[in-house]
Amino acid sequence: QGRAARRWPLAILMFGIAAWSRPSTAANVLSEPRLVVRSVQFQYVGVAVAPVAYLFVALRYAGHEQWFRHHVYAAAGAVPALTVVFAWTNGWHSLIWEVETASAGSVAELSLQSGPWFWVTLTYSYVVVVAGLFVLANAALGADLLHRRQSGLMFAGGLVPLVANVAVMADIAPATETGLTVPALTVSGLTFAVALFRYDFLARSPAAYRNVSR
Secondary structure, eight states, X not given: OHHHHHHHHHHHHHXXXXXXXXXXXXXTTOOOHHHHHHHHHHHHHHHHHHHHHHHHHHHHHHTOGGGOSHHHHHHHHHHHXXXXXXXXXXXXXXXXXXXXXXXXXXXXXXXXXXXXXXXXXXXXXXXXXXXXXXXXXXXXXXXXXXXXXXXXXXXXXXXXXXXXXXXXXXXXSOOOSSTTHHHHHHHHHHHHHHHXXXXXXXTSSXXXXXXXXX
């Protein structure tokens, strides 16, 4: 039961990474505006849930069980839930993006301009990911080699997408067809895979060791 309880935040995180990266790839190769918008709507499910899931993975790994309460879930999930709702109803209010189209010959080029809720989602995502990084860095302090490796891999899994996103938002990264999103999320998924399958961070986390020693 304890292992199952430690597993669900990771499962949600992996779902979020997949939901974020797969539609992102599709959106870059689709040309029909309606299909591009639909792909972005699916992508926002991952955009909404992955950052907060990362924080809960870190909290569970470090043994901060006091945060796993229904009222905390409701508070932490409020912005992600609204983001998903707004993404799928964006045509009515343009809170997340505004659609601009331009014709290049016979081809209609679609451009999505950020709306006000986009910046709310972005800020919230940065805050919860940085909080997760802080939790993992704190867990690594004074830890043995195994737990430092586990924490380091999961730290990298959050830091790489964060840095990539900041680079894109600050126009530091060069514009490409696929951008940095898919490569960064791929790296994140790989680091968690190594932490899970090589170092078994679910069963051998600091929190798991504390539970066994009681």
